[in-house]
Amino acid sequence: MGNIESYTGAALVTDLDCFNLSERSGFVLEQPEIDLPEYYRVWMDLASNITPLIQSHQLRVLVDQMPVLSPYNLKGHRELRLAHLALGFLTMGYVWQEGQHLPAKTLPKSLALPYSLVSQRLGLPPILTYADSVLANWRLKDPTGAMEIGNLETLFSFPGGESCQGFFLVSLLVEKAASAGIKASRYVCPYLCITHTSNVCLSCHVHPVFLHVLFSGHVDPTSFHGILRIFFSGWRDNPMLPDGLLYEGVGVKPIMLSGGSAAQSPSIQCFDALLGICHEDHAASFLRRMREYMLPSHRQLIETLSSGSPLRDFVLSCSRPSLCINYDSCVSALVNLRSYHLSVVARYITIPGHRARAMGCPFNGVCSALDDTGTGGSNTLPFLKSIRDSTRRALIAQPRHIT
Numbered sequence: 001m002g003n004i005e006s007y008t009g010a011a012l013v014t015d016l017d018c019f020n021l022s023e024r025s026g027f028v029l030e031q032p033e034i035d036l037p038e039y040y041r042v043w044m045d046l047a048s049n050i051t052p053l054i055q056s057h058q059l060r061v062l063v064d065q066m067p068v069l070s071p072y073n074l075k076g077h078r079e080l081r082l083a084h085l086a087l088g089f090l091t092m093g094y095v096w097q098e099g100q101h102l103p104a105k106t107l108p109k110s111l112a113l114p115y116s117l118v119s120q121r122l123g124l125p126p127i128l129t130y131a132d133s134v135l136a137n138w139r140l141k142d143p144t145g146a147m148e149i150g151n152l153e154t155l156f157s158f159p160g161g162e163s164c165q166g167f168f169l170v171s172l173l174v175e176k177a178a179s180a181g182i183k184a185s186r187y188v189c190p191y192l193c194i195t196h197t198s199n200v201c202l203s204c205h206v207h208p209v210f211l212h213v214l215f216s217g218h219v220d221p222t223s224f225h226g227i228l229r230i231f232f233s234g235w236r237d238n239p240m241l242p243d244g245l246l247y248e249g250v251g252v253k254p255i256m257l258s259g260g261s262a263a264q265s266p267s268i269q270c271f272d273a274l275l276g277i278c279h280e281d282h283a284a285s286f287l288r289r290m291r292e293y294m295l296p297s298h299r300q301l302i303e304t305l306s307s308g309s310p311l312r313d314f315v316l317s318c319s320r321p322s323l324c325i326n327y328d329s330c331v332s333a334l335v336n337l338r339s340y341h342l343s344v345v346a347r348y349i350t351i352p353g354h355r356a357r358a359m360g361c362p363f364n365g366v367c368s369a370l371d372d373t374g375t376g377g378s379n380t381l382p383f384l385k386s387i388r389d390s391t392r393r394a395l396i397a398q399p400r401h402i403t
């Protein structure tokens with residue numbers, strides 16, 4: 001494995017391993033481990049049964065009784081990822097078992113200490129991230145079959161049944177679809193396109209990625225808003241836990257961490273970096289902060305792509321109409337994805353939020369404190385619109401309307 005710091009575009013073409021990227025599935029972890037060594041049985045048993053344990057209010061008691069296990073019997077990247085995923089589920093379940101009115105303010109040492117140590121080894125924060133719940137939380141029902149929604153299941157899932165699984169699996173398939181674009185990015189890496197102009201045309205491979213966004217049918221808006229969303233909530237910018245969460249045995253002060261969000265998806269930030277899309281200050285700093293919730297190698301790829309000469313400048317300097325058209329088709333695809341995503345957010349957050357406020361929430365107000373705020377802590381609609389609009393501004397030929 002090479003040293004990531006010293007990478008140039010040329011090296012990027014040849015060594016995907018360095019960025020923990022798979023040739024077949026991009027940022028998705030290939031063949032995630034599905035079990036840990038026997039020593040960790042208690043983690044796996046509790047995480048695998050998290051829904052009934054939350055519903056019967058037993059999870060906290062059982063976590064309090066766990067022994068403090070050493071993380072040093074975990075071997076290799078895949079075991080560490082599975083441990084981070086299982087401990088992340090236990091943490092979210094522990095904190096939010098009793099809903100928004102009674103969040104746990106302290107994570108017991110039995111969970112906090114091994115979780116912090118596993119997190120340090122991976123370079124991830126000790127909270128459930130997108131790298132866990134989406135990129136490493138899957139297996140094939142039939143190992144010989146294809147990676148498609150009917151043949152996929154999650155390893156762990158929160159209350160919310162099919163909708164919870166659907167939320168993770170649809171996001172997983174978006175990442176899988178994005179892998180074709182990520183692979184193409186190797187060839188249009190800004191370093192390379194300076195010398196190999198023909199390669200830039202390959203950027204159009206990014207385009208089909210966005211046709212794969214299929215959300216309806218797998219996630220029910222009422223379950224998502226009323227049941228599931230609280231389990232992604234973090235302890236930063238969150239009125240339910242304004243002072244953060246104390247990790248017992250790790251530090252003496254509570255710490256603040258954002259909840260899980262697809263804003264932590266490395267694929268979309270890679271496309272922004274590659275296409276040279278610049279967001280407004282506030283949105284850009286939120287997205288940059290979300291990189292702290294990605295694996296260091298994924299973050300590094302985004303930074304490597306951003307640090308080269310902007311692709312957009314290069315395309316403009318070539319004065320080749322076909323290149324401009326290809327570039328614009330990639331940007332339009334990203335604009336369309338973000339417009340589509342805005343409609344998803346309205347359907348899954350804004351409308352159920354209004355309904356819950358008007359009727360009194362059918363789930364005992366489980367999520368009223370979250371109503372219009374994303375689980376990553378953003379002020380949702382203005383933030384997402386600003387990102388969509390700055391993407392649109394990158395178009396070389398500015399059309400009047402893009403749907």
Ligand code: HEM
Pocket residue numbers: 167170171174175219224260261262263264265268338341344345348349373374375376377378379380384387388
């Ligand atoms: C029920 C479905 C979904 C809802 C309700 C939803 C909600 C949100 C919210 C509220 C944000 C703002 C950041 C935050 O505070 O968390 C966000 C950002 C984001 N979401 Fe989603 N999301 C959904 C599905 C997806 C899927 C399937 C993807 C694709 C992987 C995705 C990709 C993104 C990205 C990339 C951002 C960062 C903003 C951007 O770059 O445009 N989301 N989402």
